[in-house]
Amino acid sequence: MLYGRHLADLLAGTELHALTHRLESVRILPPKPYENERRLYGAITSQAISRVEIAAPDRVRSFCMAVTTDGRDRGRPSSWSGVVDQICGGFADQNPRLFFLSAGNTDPNERHRYPESNDTDPVQDPGQAWNAITVGACTDRVTYDHDRFPGYAPIAPAGDLSPSSTTSLTWDKPWPYKPDFVLEGGNQIAHTDKRWVMDPDDMTMLTTAHATTGRVLADFRDTSAATAQAAGIAAALQAVYPKLWPETIRGLLVHSAEWTDRMRAAFGDKKTDHINRLRRYGYGVPSLARARDSARDSLTMVIEQAIQPFTKEGSDIKTKEMGLHNLPWPKDQLLELGETKVTMRVTLSYFIEPKPGRREGFVKHRHRYQSHGLRFEVKRPQETLDDFRKRVSQAARHEEEEFEAVGDTSGWELGPQLRTRGSIHCDWWTGTAADLANSGVIAVYPVSGWWRESKGNDWSKEARYALLVSIRAEPVRVAVSLFTPTEIDLYSPIQTTILAAIEQEVTTEVGGESATG
Incomplete structure (x- = not known):
């Protein structure tokens, strides 16, 4: 049409x-x-x-x-x-x-x-x-x-x-x-x-x-x-x-x-x-x-990135990289909103390479249809960045062993077990603006697929992904004096941040501490 x-x-x-x-x-x-x-x-x-x-x-x-x-x-x-x-x-x-x-x-x-x-x-x-x-x-x-x-x-x-x-x-x-x-x-x-x-x-x-x-x-x-x-x-x-x-x-x-x-x-x-x-x-x-549009009450960040999910150490194929992304939300303005309810929506889109002749799906300890999988996790409000990295690394290892998605479920509409079917994952979190202000990092990490389990050099391939993150809040009017109510502007501070430095993208070892910006 x-x-x-x-x-x-x-x-x-x-x-x-x-x-x-x-x-x-x-x-x-x-x-x-x-x-x-x-x-x-x-x-x-x-x-x-x-x-x-x-x-x-x-x-x-x-x-x-x-x-x-x-x-x-x-x-x-x-x-x-x-x-x-x-x-x-x-x-x-x-x-x-x-x-x-x-x-x-x-x-x-x-x-x-x-x-x-x-x-x-x-x-x-x-x-x-x-x-x-x-x-x-x-x-x-x-x-x-x-x-x-x-x-x-x-x-x-x-x-x-x-x-x-x-x-x-x-x-x-x-x-x-x-x-x-x-x-x-x-x-x-x-x-x-x-x-x-x-x-x-x-x-x-x-x-x-x-x-x-x-x-x-x-x-x-x-x-x-x-x-x-x-x-x-x-x-x-x-x-x-x-x-x-x-x-x-x-x-x-x-x-x-x-x-x-x-x-x-x-x-x-x-x-x-x-x-x-x-x-x-x-x-x-x-x-x-x-x-197409980012209105003043809905702010969307789009990231396009590639990582190498796996690496070879001796005869073992292990997970290698994850993407760490700082969310350029205006922390001061969100803290001003305090207990106001806000919604953060996250969508992770990537393409898998299908396994020729293999269509068993997710079968434990066997080749699977997907070449690799990707997952996302958001830092908890009271969590340090180091603790967040460790939690993501642990989640990646756990899913490799149990073949069951794990992660934070608090405040999420679907949660990690429901949102991880296929190769596009979408979920939304609802909580207070203050909690969102302290949750400014999102990780994208790999889980296993036939790239990791094949006998060739498929482990060395790169995986691209698109990550979309948006926040939405109802317009909030704050009385700054008896006669001059105003609205908290979330858009302009983000625009300023993006113009200065769009965001810091980090690729790091899944289980390591070193990172490059």
Whole structure:
């Protein structure tokens, strides 16, 4: 959807609309009645990527694919999703890529059973790919012509999952949360006796039609439309920030996503409720405005860094480096806010290299699908920097031995055990401004993967990551005199700090004391 979900509004207006990006396409499906062989799906996808890149190698792209097959793998990597992970990671050609996949659609004959049918229809292959962004569908469209469809009602309420969107609630525990987020995919209506389901035009979106059909405009819906919107948002971000890594754009989108009130109300606050919410809605609905802009009540820091996760000592492969980052928050201003509640959101985005022919997942003492894993930890308010380093090193060693994520859970919405599925980790901490003022360091450290366990030189490879950290607080008015109330400004002190010295980035040995700035 080159023009986004608001094409109808644009056509109804008279203002000019400047596009910041273009649309390319390549066909991967043969003409009917022919079909591609399943074993070739990955190779065909790879060839399609190569064709567009060879034609214009210098363009910055976000790839979008809404073609899926059945969800029989239930989260386990397939040969197709493995190729997608290879394409995204770019380890073979040193060219990482941003890739959007459709979660796939539910059985149309079962949509009257909403949302149970969504929860039992799994995300389809290759939507289980770790490095790609898998997009599901939500909806705000509940308006239709009641006179034309008497006795009908919307299947999905506004702000909830679209009837067409698959989920990963039936997947086994170790696999990533999919979809990663959801966007508008339209709605349907069902008769009160549940026998009939209809598709009113009012509940679809408008887009440009294929040039050979003779039509200028066409309806668009379901997870295909949602995926197209996601790629369009990413392209708009890339137009503003053309130098950002694909991992960073991916992180910005997830970082900007929020659950609607309906999504929050669908489940409670227990650990299983968090898992179910993530496996149905991902991280919610992303926002181009939130991803692109840093408003005065929401401050975001973006870090792009590479570390060498492992090193060889004799015949042993051990963890090597972690990244330490000082957060340039205005400590004095936060201390002034005292007990005011603030929220810090952290997103860590990186690409794994899939293990060829190995798809057992997280199996103790065996090769795993991921080349490496990364985790983040934030310094506790009363903790010294040395104690923090020691705690992170201990957490890294513990996870190597137990294969279970560990870390600080106090104040975090998800906590380390829930946020570490896949290769993008997002969590948010809520506490007092005073505590945040004394928690100004974040560490990114490695955990094991097949790079460490292989017999070759894979241990020497570097791992890139994008780290996004933001804080948000409601505007606070402080009475500095009887007549001159003022607001505490968090933005300007950070801007001054960044202009002086953006932040001190440190790479240090996981178990060591030495560091270089």
